[in-house]
Amino acid sequence: MSAPLLVVDEVSKSFAEIHALHEVSLTIHQGDIVGLVGSNGAGKTTLLRLLSGVYRPSSGSVHLGDGKSISTARHAIGVVPENTGLYSRLTAWENIRYHARMQGIDDDEAWKRTLYFSRYLGMEDSLQRHTKGFSRGMRQKTALLRALAHAPKVLLLDEPTAGLDVTSARTVRELVKQLGEEGGTVIYSTHQLAEAERVCNRIIIIHNGEVRADGTPQELLNITGQPNLEEAYVALTSDVARERMEDSKPLKGVAKWWRSFFTPRLPKGVDEDE
Amino acid sequence: MSDRLHRVRVIAKKELVEFVRDWRTIVAILVIPLLMFPVLFILFPLLLASEAAELDALMLDVVVQSENATSEMGLNFNDSKMNVTYEPLPVIEELSAPGIDDARLRNGSIDLLIRLRANGSVTEYALIYMSTSEQSLEARSRALATLSQWEENETIQRITDAGLDPDETLDPLRWNGDVASSDVATQGEQAGMALSLFIPLVLAVWTFSSAIQPSIDMTAGERERGTLEALLALPASRMELLMGKWLAVATITGIGVLLQVAGLLFAIGYLASSNFISLPEISLAALGLLVLAVLLFAVMVVAFELALAMRSHSVKEAGSILGPAVLLILFPALFTQVINLDGIETYWFAIPVVNVLLALRELLMNRIVGLHIITWLASSLLYAIGAAWYAARQFKREDIVTSLS
Numbered sequence: 020m021s022a023p024l025l026v027v028d029e030v031s032k033s034f035a036e037i038h039a040l041h042e043v044s045l046t047i048h049q050g051d052i053v054g055l056v057g058s059n060g061a062g063k064t065t066l067l068r069l070l071s072g073v074y075r076p077s078s079g080s081v082h083l084g085d086g087k088s089i090s091t092a093r094h095a096i097g098v099v100p101e102n103t104g105l106y107s108r109l110t111a112w113e114n115i116r117y118h119a120r121m122q123g124i125d126d127d128e129a130w131k132r133t134l135y136f137s138r139y140l141g142m143e144d145s146l147q148r149h150t151k152g153f154s155r156g157m158r159q160k161t162a163l164l165r166a167l168a169h170a171p172k173v174l175l176l177d178e179p180t181a182g183l184d185v186t187s188a189r190t191v192r193e194l195v196k197q198l199g200e201e202g203g204t205v206i207y208s209t210h211q212l213a214e215a216e217r218v219c220n221r222i223i224i225i226h227n228g229e230v231r232a233d234g235t236p237q238e239l240l241n242i243t244g245q246p247n248l249e250e251a252y253v254a255l256t257s258d259v260a261r262e263r264m265e266d267s268k269p270l271k272g273v274a275k276w277w278r279s280f281f282t283p284r285l286p287k288g289v290d291e292d293e
Numbered sequence: 294m295s296d297r298l299h300r301v302r303v304i305a306k307k308e309l310v311e312f313v314r315d316w317r318t319i320v321a322i323l324v325i326p327l328l329m330f331p332v333l334f335i336l337f338p339l340l341l342a343s344e345a346a347e348l349d350a351l352m353l354d355v356v357v358q359s360e361n362a363t364s365e366m367g368l369n370f371n372d373s374k375m376n377v378t379y380e381p382l383p384v385i386e387e388l389s390a391p392g393i394d395d396a397r398l399r400n401g402s403i404d405l406l407i408r409l410r411a412n413g414s415v416t417e418y419a420l421i422y423m424s425t426s427e428q429s430l431e432a433r434s435r436a437l438a439t440l441s442q443w444e445e446n447e448t449i450q451r452i453t454d455a456g457l458d459p460d461e462t463l464d465p466l467r468w469n470g471d472v473a474s475s476d477v478a479t480q481g482e483q484a485g486m487a488l489s490l491f492i493p494l495v496l497a498v499w500t501f502s503s504a505i506q507p508s509i510d511m512t513a514g515e516r517e518r519g520t521l522e523a524l525l526a527l528p529a530s531r532m533e534l535l536m537g538k539w540l541a542v543a544t545i546t547g548i549g550v551l552l553q554v555a556g557l558l559f560a561i562g563y564l565a566s567s568n569f570i571s572l573p574e575i576s577l578a579a580l581g582l583l584v585l586a587v588l589l590f591a592v593m594v595v596a597f598e599l600a601l602a603m604r605s606h607s608v609k610e611a612g613s614i615l616g617p618a619v620l621l622i623l624f625p626a627l628f629t630q631v632i633n634l635d636g637i638e639t640y641w642f643a644i645p646v647v648n649v650l651l652a653l654r655e656l657l658m659n660r661i662v663g664l665h666i667i668t669w670l671a672s673s674l675l676y677a678i679g680a681a682w683y684a685a686r687q688f689k690r691e692d693i694v695t696s697l698s
Contacts, residue, residue: 034692071526073694093528104523108314109307120303121527123296162523175526 030079054215097171122169156187304537326553334560388419405432481574493653513611600684642668
């Protein structure tokens with residue numbers, strides 16, 4: 020096994036009184052194509068944001084294999100967030116160039132890499148177009164090109180095929196596989212176990228903020244003794260899933276009182292009426 | 294160039310490129326301020342003058358109700374472009390009571406009703422008009438001019454008949470010399486005084502209001518569109534992000550304010566050519582301090598607005614906070630206009646917003662008072678640092694990555 024590339028060391032993350040992640044430890048090696056699988060609110064996005072340095076751990080640490088904290092080594096990471104995060108008044112190439120410049124990469128180098136991958140994704144003719152009219156698939160491909168332009172050591176993809184048509188989803192999956200074959204490292208968050216099975220050589224099942232299993236698909240079957248991955252997943256996550264938490268903040272005081280005026284009450288049940 | 298500065302510049306440049314590609318924002322923030330004062334000071338007076346000339350050329354319909362012919366009194370309303378019809382005076386106690394003539398004024402068949410009645414040696418009169426009609430007001434004004442002239446002639450005649458000198462009797466206290474030359478303030482100083490009453494107000498309000506839209510777009514807008522997460526994952530600190538965005542908003546606001554001042558100066562130049570107002574006399578030092586005061590104010594205001602917008606989850610939320618926040622500038626700005634600058638206490642120059650506005654007023658009047666300058670400079674610097682610190686805190690919040698969408 021190659022040397023660790025990215026280390027998550029007993030990381031916990033809380034938002035006020037909500038514990039989004041609890042003592043998560045992972046070691047990512049070069050060439051790993053990791054599928055981060057879990058239900059809504061499991062903690063996948065929180066973990067990805069910790070890996071990209073957007074969030075700081077409440078306890079524990081996220082660092083590169085050489086010990087550098089991720090907050091000071093963000094150039095090693097390429098991120099494709101769930102909603103792609105493209106600027107609609109900029110062209111696809113301007114979006115890519117903006118991030119490349121922020122990474123300290125010169126335009127020629129970024130352009131070479133962008134051309135290389137855009138041919139693969141069928142995006143060469145769209146690089147000069149404003150992203151405003153882009154389909155979901157084109158946005159996703161542009162975000163992928165943007166994340167790859169500075170040659171990151173680890174690529175983080177948050178639900179990269181969600182909402183894509185069959186062809187676009189397939190193209191994205193094939194690119195991820197190709198990156199893996201070339202020795203790249205990808206962490207790929209998804210709801211779809213079947214997708215993770217097709218693309219990834221390692222699957223991490225995350226549930227209620229905890230890592231429930233981590234291994235190759237075969238190792239997961241061996242751990243659970245189940246005949247297929249779906250059954251294995253159900254066995255590992257049989258407790259009730261919590262709702263997505265970190266984005267919602269309960270209303271308090273006057274705001275709660277005021278909102279109550281405009282919130283309809285649920286109709287009474289039939290039994291109650293009678 | 295260090296990496297930090299490079300990233301700040303890249304962020305600011307990208308924000309500016311996005312800004313200039315939206316023509317509606319360009320119109321709202323750059324074109325309108327440029328044209329506002331020329332339109333207000335040049336086109337609007339021209340329009341008013343044209344309307345006044347049109348009104349002046351109108352023949353107006355007037356009815357004179359009197360007991361005897363006005364020509365016997367020496368009154369001639371026909372000279373004032375009025376079609377005059379004479380009627381006998383109805384039997385009424387008070388001349389000013391419109392009575393049944395109210396309808397004629399309301400339906401526009403006449404513009405003015407003049408009533409005259411002799412009461413001993415005095416002539417009583419009343420002008421029945423309709424204040425909501427331009428023509429009626431104009432007719433009243435012309436009639437008053439004719440009546441005043443008649444009254445003046447009659448007064449002189451009566452004084453003469455009494456064996457007195459009308460000039461000495463009516464004007465026993467007289468000014469000697471040229472009124473304008475008795476004011477030791479130069480025309481340039483007077484212009485500075487006049488401009489100091491509204492330029493600080495315009496600068497303050499426009500700086501604040503023109504920064505609102507770009508501040509919201511670059512923070513809450515970015516948050517709402519979901520573009521912030523990818524940006525936060527880049528190797529730029531939150532301070533660099535704030536600095537880049539601040540630089541972009543400050544550039545846009547600065548250009549907007551400069552264009553507005555250019556428009557204002559053009560309008561003043563136009564008015565000066567017609568001797569309406571002179572150009573203000575401002576020393577180079579006062580001009581430099583004036584720019585510094587505006588710059589410090591812009592640092593504070595833009596940082597404050599970026600912070601408030603960054604706290605908001607959506608563009609709508611940010612707009613509903615920053616819109617009313619204009620009042621935080623407007624009220625002190627209006628209040629500052631009435632503060633007497635002669636013998637003003639120094640502490641006024643330490644109050645936020647008020648300090649910069651007072652500084653601008655003083656500087657436009659070319660008054661350089663050391664203690665005042667130190668006070669507003671130190672306090673403005675302090676407030677600017679405070680606002681920047683507050684903005685930095687907001688940019689360091691982890692929840693800025695989440696959005697309503």
